[in-house]
Amino acid sequence: MNDPNLDSSTYRIAEFLRDGLNYRLYKVHKNVVAVRHFVNYNSLPTDLSCFPLLKVYRVSEIFKDFHSETKATIGYCLSFPDEENIPGILRWAAVNINELLQEYAITHRGCSPEINLEKDMNAEYRVMSLKGEPLYSLLQFNFTFTEN
Numbered sequence: 001m002n003d004p005n006l007d008s009s010t011y012r013i014a015e016f017l018r019d020g021l022n023y024r025l026y027k028v029h030k031n032v033v034a035v036r037h038f039v040n041y042n043s044l045p046t047d048l049s050c051f052p053l054l055k056v057y058r059v060s061e062i063f064k065d066f067h068s069e070t071k072a073t074i075g076y077c078l079s080f081p082d083e084e085n086i087p088g089i090l091r092w093a094a095v096n097i098n099e100l101l102q103e104y105a106i107t108h109r110g111c112s113p114e115i116n117l118e119k120d121m122n123a124e125y126r127v128m129s130l131k132g133e134p135l136y137s138l139l140q141f142n143f144t145f146t147e148n
Helices: 008-028 083-107
Strands: 037-039 053-064 067-078 122-130 133-147
Touching: 008 037, 008 053, 008 067, 008 083, 008 133, 067 083, 083 122, 083 133
Parallel strands: 037 053
Antiparallel strands: 053 067, 067 133, 122 133
């Protein structure tokens, strides 16, 4: 039986993305980490040392006969120390997240969770702010997966 304290589907996807993004960035910049920490919920972190942060969480879920279809979001968050480079980094993250989700869909075909490549995947670029002050930049990447 599944542990009710852990969303194993979003955890597996987040872990796959963290490892893939870190490996791909390591090949280009040996001393830079793409993802320092990942979580399976949408919340503002209290500790900036967890950035760059990857968030993989459910937005909505439709239950059908013997399976469910989930709309999920991947949040890739950066703090603001190097603002000029953030647009390029977020674009790099979007392209690589897209490629990694396609890779996951192919290598995990027939397994639960199964990434649905028939549905659109899209990226949105945002800035989170508090009282008008920017806190961090983020990428929101939306996708769909199914579970048995």
